[in-house]
Amino acid sequence: MRAIDLLNGRLKLRHLVLVVAIAEHGSVLRAAEHLRLAQPAVTRSLREVEKILGVELFTRGPRGVTPTLFGDAFIEHARAVLAELRRAGERISGLADGEVGTVTIGTLLAGSNVLLPRAIAALKASRPGITVIVREATFDAQVPRLLDGEIDLILGRLNPIGEQHGLRQITLYGEPVRLVARRGHPARDRRDLDLAALLDYPWVLPLEQTELRRELEQVFRAEGLVPPGDLVECTSVLTVRTLVRDTDMIAALPELVARTDDELAPLPVPLETVRRQVGVTLPAHRAPTPSARLMLEHLRREAAAITS
Known part of the structure; x- marks a missing residue:
């Protein structure tokens, strides 16, 4: 052939x-x-x-x-061709009236509970004809779909990338990652609480292939500790929050996640070496569709409002 x-x-x-x-x-x-x-x-x-x-x-x-x-x-290749045709149709429609279209967002833990809902609400208020699709997965799982056009952007903690990957990133704001537990957690009664003492309790951690998991394991090793053995691996923010609220599990969560739940609170054990930048990852050599461009504008505005 x-x-x-x-x-x-x-x-x-x-x-x-x-x-x-x-x-x-x-x-x-x-x-x-x-x-x-x-x-x-x-x-x-x-x-x-x-x-x-x-x-x-x-x-x-x-x-x-x-x-x-x-x-x-x-x-x-078939997926890429179909995605480009969908993008072509949306771009023509968007250029015609700017009122309809679809934007597909890949979301990670950071940014998913405060920034993204606010940005979606603002977008829908101004452009009710735009359909917003949100897909939750790990960064590594989202990148191929981003590159072949199935999703328009990835929102979450920024992972280290190079131009050779065909990606570009926009930083929206800085957000610390905190170790959190329920407010009545027994660890809060312990004197001189440190990372080693927290290993006495079960943990819920991101999946192994995530950058946050790798950074957390580096924190343990830097302290001469073995990462938790009693753990649940999960990237769903809803599941993580429920597990931490209802059990003695400890989790590493973006600060805004803990701040918006009255039953959770940070533990006095810092994670200074874990990166804090939250932003958007986009294809390096493909312009966003009109709908994606509008979504990005609202993400920027809401991020500025959160940090002001």
């Missing part, structure tokens, strides 16, 4: 939509239901794509389908 063969008109846009749907739903049947098509039609179209490409895109099994090596590569 030559690359030019994909431009001769045989490969259709519907083929890209279909392949991505099969990958996302894990089966031809579920993809057909999602696309509101008959299963034989989806199967036939999949065979057309595979014939055009000259390779098998999925392996069939009793529980559905799994992308092959060729499938993974084609799906990645």
Whole structure:
């Protein structure tokens, strides 16, 4: 197969939509239901794509389908093409009236409980026709979706990046990370409370692949301590707050998260070496859509209001 063969008109846009749907739903049947098509039609179209490409895109099994090596590569490009087409349509619409569109935000723990809701409320007040989609995941999991256009920006603690990653970052404000516990936590009655003493209690920590988790483990090692063994790994702010409120668990949370919950309070054990910058991560070489640009403006305004 030559690359030019994909431009001769045989490969259709519907083929890209279909392949991505099969990958996302894990089966031809579920993809057909999602696309509101008959299963034989989806199967036939999949065979057309595979014939055009000259390779098998999925392996069939009793529980559905799994992308092959060729499938993974084609799906990645298909998603990028569809994302760019969606962006093109939104940009034309946004340039026409600035009243409709979609902005998809990948959110991390920091910024998700105060800044983001305020910015969304401000955006919706001025542009009710814009749909806002919020997706929560780790930074590493969000970056590929950011680069292929499935999300418009990532909001949270800024991770160290380089231009070679195709990303750029905008700092919005500084926010310390605090060790927090419920107000009636027994550790508050201990004299000379330090990090070593807190290891007597269970912890809830971010997932291992997050930058905050790596920084926290460095704090323990700098004190000559082994990181907590009795722990829960979680990045959901709602779950973390509930666990800390209802148990003796200790968590490292952005200061604004603790400040907005009357049942939580910081512990007098500082985390001086943990980075504090909260901001937005964007693709380096792609301009934001009109809707994303409006969202970014409101994030900047609300961040300024929070820190003023």
